[in-house]
Amino acid sequence: MGKMKPLQIMETVLRDGHQSLAATRMRMSDMIEMLEKLDDIGYFSIEAWGGATFDTCLRFLNEDPWERLRILKSHLKKTPIQMLLRGQNVLGYKHYADDVVSEFVKRAVDNGVGVLRIFDAFNDVRNLETAMKACKAAGGHAQGAIVYTISPYHNKESFVKVGKELVQLGADSICIKDMSGLLSPYNAYDLVKALKAEIDKPIHLHTHYTSGMASMTYLKAIEAGVDIVDCALSPFALGTSQPATEAIVAALEGQERDTGIKKEVLYPIADHFREVKKSLAADFKLNTAIDINTKVLTFQIPGGMLSNLLNQLKEQGMADKYSELLDEMPRVRADLGYPPLVTPSSQICGTMATYNVMCGERYKIVPTEVKDIIRGKYGRTPKEIDPEFRKKVLGSDDHITYRPADDLEPQMEALTKELAEKGYPNATVEDVLSYALFPEVALAFFEKNR
DSSP: OOOOOOOOOOOOOTHHHHHSSSOOOOOOOGGGGHHHHHSSOSSEEEEEEEHHHHHHHHHHHHOOHHHHHHHHHHHSSSSEEEEEEGGGGTTTSSOHHHHHHHHHHHHHHHTTTTEEEOOOOOOOOGGGGHHHHHHHHHEEEHHHHEOOBBTTTOOOOOOOHHHHHHTTTTTTTEEEOOOOOOOOOOOOOHHHHHHHOOOOHHHEOOOOOGGSSSSHHHHHHTTTTEEEEEEBBBBGSSSTTTHHHHHHHHHTTTSSOOOOHHHHHHHHHHHHHHHHHHHHOOOOOOTOOOOOOOOHHHOOOHHHHHHHHHHHHHHHOOOGHHEEEEEHHHHHHHHHHHHHOOOOHHHHHHHHHHHHHSSSSSSSSOOOOHHHHTTTTTOOOSSSSHHHHHHHHHHOOOOOOOOOHHHHHHOOOHHHHHHHHHTTTTTOOHHHHHHHHHHHHHHHHHHOOO
């Protein structure tokens, strides 16, 4: 065992930090004067695009996400810009045709993205093939993500298997993506050790503070040899975001894995973002003081969703059924083959559980998305769905076992034509991609800005 390398950090203040604590409302004007300072820190990468930022730019901030990316790139010359991509879903909620996925990835890299973190809600790597290939072809760093969850069908071995499949697809690094803060410190140690033993690529760990364990989880992962961790500058850290950059840097000072980053250089940048957070809270009427909620370890439901589900019940005058709903969620998840609860599967399971509780009868009303999971339209579920249950809900045992996107015809040409018919014959490829992902939102944006 040689000397361990310094720990590297991905900074999330420009994406996941404000997505987690400030409804993704940070504007380009809030970031711009700090970009060159951030570029000088010595981060592995700065996450600044993808996730919910694309939709929010168009929908709420009247900003073109592609233009934002180009501006970011013009200031971040040394540090790669990282983005989050949902595999075949790109940044939307359904599967897109391969030509849309490939073109989107190519344009993202051409406009300034250096590292793409690519994941699939079900860990079905078939749904990552097209995006990974396109990323490599465009010259980007393809980071394959293993979505972390807890169930009788998920364990260290199953996660290592996904990691190896991602390496076969050409992954340049592997990320453990723990979106709900479920990864406990000792499990993190064991999982990182197992991945390092089998995979000769950098291992990157992403978690959220939601359950209150994230800093301890990072420390054990660091001891196990994890290469990179995600942190957010302190104003946009903790709560449902990541551990604080300054704290992780300080914890390792003078130790074997010292990051080499000077915490004192981070302070003035953090002070700037502290003011930004106040202005976002005031301008968008946001509650940015989000508490940790250790109950997530039992329910596995991301925090924001718990309050949404309670509101739905209240609107129906059924608030007293809340504890019944919390009991029903894991049962629905088991019926649907134990999908990790991340967008979109978390919303789908939550809606189904709500219907079951409100109707007083299970699966009396079944939304299309639930039927699509059962049909295999989202990909392979971790546990095979029971054929009897499938028959009960669908009326037959029909389901697909191939990659869902194989059913989709190319879409780019038709979308370009459609946009021209709507009055935008000179739309750029980037415009067509915005329209492909968020048609109504993109059209409203074009009307305002063209």
